Amino acid sequence: xxxxxxxxxxxxxxxxxxxxxxxxxxxxxxxxxxxxxxxxxxxxxxxxxxxxxxxxxxxxxxxxxxxxxxxxxxxxxxxxxxxxxxxxxxxxxxxxxxxxxxxxxxxxxxxxxxxxxxxxxxxxxxxxxxxxxxxxxxxxxxxxxxxxxxxxxxxxxxxxxxxxxxxxxxxxxxxxxxxxxxxxxxxxxxxxxxxxxxxxxxxxxxxxxxxxxxxxxxxxxxxxxxxxxxxxxxxxxxxxxxxxxxxxxxxxxxxxxxxxxxxxxxxxxxxxxxxxxxxxxxxxxxxxxxxxxxxxxxxxxxxxxxxxxxxxxxxxxxxxxxxxxxxxxxxxxxxxxxxxxxxxxxxxxxxxxxxxxxxxxxxxxxxxxxxxxxxxxxxxxxxxxxxxxxxxxxxxxxx
Amino acid sequence: xxxxxxxxxxxxxxxxxxxxxxxxxxxxxxxxxxxxxxxxxxxxxxxxxxxxxxxxxxxxxxxxxxxxxxxxxxxxxxxxxxxxxxxxxxxxxxxxxxxxxxxxxxxxxxxxxxxxxxxxxxxxxxxxxxxxxxxxxxxxxxxxxxxxxxxxxxxxxxxxxxxxxxxxxxxxxxxxxxxxxxxxxxxxxxxxxxxxxxxxxxxxxxxxxxxxxxxxxxxxxxxxxxxxxxxxxxxxxxxxxxxxxxxxxxxxxxxxxxxxxxxxxxxxxxxxxxxxxxxxxxxxxxxxxxxxxxxxxxxxxxxxxxxxxxxxxxxxxxxxxxxxxxxxxxxxxxxxxxxxxxxxxxxxxxxxxxxxxxxxxxxxxxxxxxxxxxxxxxxxxxxxxxxxxxxxxxxxxxx
Numbered sequence: 001x002x003x004x005x006x007x008x009x010x011x012x013x014x015x016x017x018x019x020x021x022x023x024x025x026x027x028x029x030x031x032x033x034x035x036x037x038x039x040x041x042x043x044x045x046x047x048x049x050x051x052x053x054x055x056x057x058x059x060x061x062x063x064x065x066x067x068x069x070x071x072x073x074x075x076x077x078x079x080x081x082x083x084x085x086x087x088x089x090x091x092x093x094x095x096x097x098x099x100x101x102x103x104x105x106x107x108x109x110x111x112x113x114x115x116x117x118x119x120x121x122x123x124x125x126x127x128x129x130x131x132x133x134x135x136x137x138x139x140x141x142x143x144x145x146x147x148x149x150x151x152x153x154x155x156x157x158x159x160x161x162x163x164x165x166x167x168x169x170x171x172x173x174x175x176x177x178x179x180x181x182x183x184x185x186x187x188x189x190x191x192x193x194x195x196x197x198x199x200x201x202x203x204x205x206x207x208x209x210x211x212x213x214x215x216x217x218x219x220x221x222x223x224x225x226x227x228x229x230x231x232x233x234x235x236x237x238x239x240x241x242x243x244x245x246x247x248x249x250x251x252x253x254x255x256x257x258x259x260x261x262x263x264x265x266x267x268x269x270x271x272x273x274x275x276x277x278x279x280x281x282x283x284x285x286x287x288x289x290x291x292x293x294x295x296x297x298x299x300x301x302x303x304x305x306x307x308x309x310x311x312x313x314x315x316x317x318x319x320x321x322x323x324x325x326x327x328x329x330x331x332x333x334x335x336x337x338x339x340x341x342x343x344x345x346x347x348x349x350x351x352x353x354x355x356x357x358x359x360x361x362x363x364x365x366x367x368x369x370x371x372x373x374x375x376x377x378x379x380x381x382x383x384x385x386x387x388x389x390x391x392x393x394x395x396x397x398x399x
Numbered sequence: 400x401x402x403x404x405x406x407x408x409x410x411x412x413x414x415x416x417x418x419x420x421x422x423x424x425x426x427x428x429x430x431x432x433x434x435x436x437x438x439x440x441x442x443x444x445x446x447x448x449x450x451x452x453x454x455x456x457x458x459x460x461x462x463x464x465x466x467x468x469x470x471x472x473x474x475x476x477x478x479x480x481x482x483x484x485x486x487x488x489x490x491x492x493x494x495x496x497x498x499x500x501x502x503x504x505x506x507x508x509x510x511x512x513x514x515x516x517x518x519x520x521x522x523x524x525x526x527x528x529x530x531x532x533x534x535x536x537x538x539x540x541x542x543x544x545x546x547x548x549x550x551x552x553x554x555x556x557x558x559x560x561x562x563x564x565x566x567x568x569x570x571x572x573x574x575x576x577x578x579x580x581x582x583x584x585x586x587x588x589x590x591x592x593x594x595x596x597x598x599x600x601x602x603x604x605x606x607x608x609x610x611x612x613x614x615x616x617x618x619x620x621x622x623x624x625x626x627x628x629x630x631x632x633x634x635x636x637x638x639x640x641x642x643x644x645x646x647x648x649x650x651x652x653x654x655x656x657x658x659x660x661x662x663x664x665x666x667x668x669x670x671x672x673x674x675x676x677x678x679x680x681x682x683x684x685x686x687x688x689x690x691x692x693x694x695x696x697x698x699x700x701x702x703x704x705x706x707x708x709x710x711x712x713x714x715x716x717x718x719x720x721x722x723x724x725x726x727x728x729x730x731x732x733x734x735x736x737x738x739x740x741x742x743x744x745x746x747x748x749x750x751x752x753x754x755x756x757x758x759x760x761x762x763x764x765x766x767x768x769x770x771x772x773x774x775x776x777x778x779x780x781x782x783x784x785x786x787x788x789x790x791x792x793x794x795x796x797x798x
């Protein structure tokens with residue numbers, strides 16, 4: 001079968017990695033996709049069409065290898081998909097079950113967008129400077145719960161918890177956070193040996209969209225001084241497909257200028273880069289879906305412009321104290337916002353802390369999410385050549 | 400071989416679980432110990448002396464099973480060690496390599512000691528109330544880095560990092576935190592389904608001492624508003640042996656009274672308990688070791704009296720928002736301190752934020768740890784029947 005190149009951002013130059021349960025199969029398979037067709041890479045490996053070590057259930061087999069192998073695997077899969085692919089290795093996307101693409105080791109979420117940090121600071125700490133004094137000295141981050149990272153299309157059960165003194169119940173301020181995730185592979189590093197910033201391509205296989213669901217009421221009550229905990233730990237959704245860093249070569253842009261202050265040496269890379277990716281957040285409600293309406297875009301932001309701290313800086317910071325990396329470590333950039341209206345990656349910001357509802361095409365209004373609402377994250381390179389796989393999550397009430 | 404009962408707290412009534420590389424073996428084995436003898440439980444399983452499913456490399460095989468199986472395994476291993484144990488299954492503790500006893504899934508650290516939280520609040524936030532206003536409304540916690548949890552006796556490499564604006568270098572305020580860890584087993588729970596507080600014994604296999612190493616200078620600069628990150632993520636040491644909850648039946652005591660405020664319903668257990676364990680922190684320096692001096696005890700605290708929030712409350716809180724548990728999840732109680740001098744679980748507290756050095760038997764003085772210093776955590780039930788395996792960690796300079 002010939003898999004023609006496509007112009008939907010999933011063409012021959014993209015080749016994202018995923019894990020799918022294929023029709024009739026009883027175990028997951030490492031796959032790639034071209035347009036809306038899924039190619040069984042694990043099956044191709046067993047058939048001797050691509051390297052044998054790709055015969056695995058998920059992206060874990062790539063993450064366990066060195067970066068040089070990611071490149072050779074990509075070349076081999078490219079040769080496969082531009083040729084005549086055996087029919088039995090090709091499936092319609094609609095016929096497969098997309099699974100979590102890799103086993104998450106540690107999950108760290110950063111706070112790397114200046115507009116977002118400023119917006120949140122203004123709302124959560126109105127009496128202080130909106131941007132914490134040390135924010136430009138280091139890429140701030142915290143560890144999240146890796147056990148509750150779920151793949152796109154998994155329902156998100158509304159969290160319950162302590163919303164205030166003597167106030168327990170379902171979160172009434174359930175929010176999304178539009179982020180880029182980055183996926184660590186390669187041999188584990190050694191304790192006490194930081195990863196240099198310019199080694200990022202040896203350690204990051206690729207990126208994917210990430211929705212860091214947040215219960216703002218639980219978060220506001222609990223977060224001082226230990227940071228976000230139950231306000232975030234109930235679910236983090238990631239896309240089903242990891243976009244290789246190699247597929248984003250043309251999307252690289254200069255990182256933001258960092259002059260006041262200049263970051264410390266270990267956060268200055270000679271070849272550091274931002275990613276020129278246009279991202280958007282869309283919402284749909286049950287009524288919208290009943291009327292056949294598509295999700296309504298409520299916000300757009302560009303990752304290159306929105307992120308002050310780059311992925312390489314986040315990685316270098318994470319290991320600068322001597323902490324190790326393991327294959328499967330997942331980083332999140334933090335919510336990506338730009339300055340201006342309708343360009344923030346969370347409802348907290350878009351609704352001005354719940355005070356200005358968003359208008360939807362049905363006439364419905366939303367500050368935070370109601371049961372049945374669906375949030376959709378999308379992204380693509382500004383030249384249109386690469387589309388990031390979406391993240392979709394629907395809010396379900398607790399059973 | 401007969402393994403006589405011992406009075407060192409590792410007798411027939413304790414039977415902790417661990418993972419060891421035994422002499423001549425090329426793979427780790429699940430083990431228990433009696434006194435200073437290690438018993439090869441995995442080998443006993445292969446020989447048909449205990450259930451076959453115990454033939455594994457680590458405590459992971461227990462964590463994968465339901466709590467009822469933990470009990471039957473304990474009964475079987477007890478029968479083995481009180482009988483005539485085949486010589487080839489018994490090794491001297493000094494001849495084995497103790498490994499990390501289980502694979503850590505998510506690691507969450509709490510902040511459950513009122514005296515500790517009060518002491519730290521006074522030092523870190525002198526202008527506020529020492530205890531955050533919400534501290535008695537919920538057991539505060541945060542996620543730590545599971546990839547840097549190491550077994551006792553692993554050297555701890557001094558972390559480097561950003562100690563302040565334009566101030567990068569090795570931490571000069573390297574500290575320990577004396578904690579109890581609790582180890583989760585049993586089938587994974589379901590998203591959106593909290594674990595009831597009274598189900599703690601279905602989900603917690605046992606406890607072990609835990610040293611949550613902390614770089615106070617990195618922590619102080621970074622921690623607002625996202626909580627501890629690089630100040631903690633460089634290493635967390637745990638003991639090599641997990642003490643089963645069943646071995647601590649006689650150490651149970653009534654939990655602290657919680658009346659102002661009364662906690663929400665889901666944090667009130669009808670059979671909740673504290674653990675009457677006497678803990679201590681000891682230090683040794685290279686000079687002390689050269690003079691043949693034992694580690695010097697600088698602090699003593701009791702877990703039952705020191706912890707306001709119980710392990711069951713920590714577990715229930717962790718899942719109350721709908722977050723899942725997986726086998727291998729590790730909880731830490733947070734530093735255990737009591738009110739009074741020489742009864743705090745960190746040097747930050749003991750040295751009054753570095754202003755009052757501790758005196759050691761050599762005449763040396765310490766506020767925080769110097770390279771070559773060794774911290775030792777020890778614990779035992781107050782009746783002396785059960786000794787917790789120690790945590791030892793020596794500070795090494797970065798290579």
